[in-house]
Amino acid sequence: MTITLDGAEMTAHITGEIDHHTAAFLRSGIDAAFVRQKPKTLILDFSGVTFMDSSGVGLALGRYKKTKETRCTLVLAGLNERDKRMMKLSGMQKMEGIEFR
């Protein structure tokens, strides 16, 4: 994973597989940068993800808890159709402050 910053927009480019094991590393990496940068928009870019199970949904929901607190917009980008469907099982598409891109 690499994290880039463009003004008040922070992007986490996630690569590889997201499961319960790898989610722990991703979570701590994203959260550490989030606290440091205090972005107005947090983009989780899934275009480099080769596999995801429901731990990926948990990862997104967990970040949403943080972005909501600071009125930061959470953007879920680069999801394939199948993973997008999985995300939507959680009802995230209806939550305020989350965008699918």
Add this chain to the structure above:
Amino acid sequence: MKKVINDFKMNVAAKSVNESFCRAVMGAFAALCDPTVEELSDIRTAVSEAVTNCIVHGYREQTGRIYIDAALLEGNVLRIKIRDKGCGIEDVSAAMEPLFTTAGGERSGLGFTVMESFSDSLKVRSKPGKGTAVTLTKKITGKCDG
């Protein structure tokens, strides 16, 4: 009972690092049937969910083993059984509800929902204090070599 054409069994330490190992093994077994990319993803995802549940909920990150049993049945049906000897589930139908989770943390409560939607049938048997067994089947459209 459908005839078994091919099968394998394994048991593996209930460590989170083995989540990827288990879905890779099952993917390799399913690949013998020439599944579509979509079917292969469905199988890998369902296995990842079941194995993770054994680790996170069954054994609660303590040591234990996960027992995996897979069979290719006549008619191109893959049957997968994933079992632990962990804490078991009090109320299985409640546990299977979408978004239900006892783990807090960052579990989404969607594991069973995902397993259900990515397979053709899902059966969960559990006994508190004894463990949990999840059996799922998935029809594969490709051609199996006996």
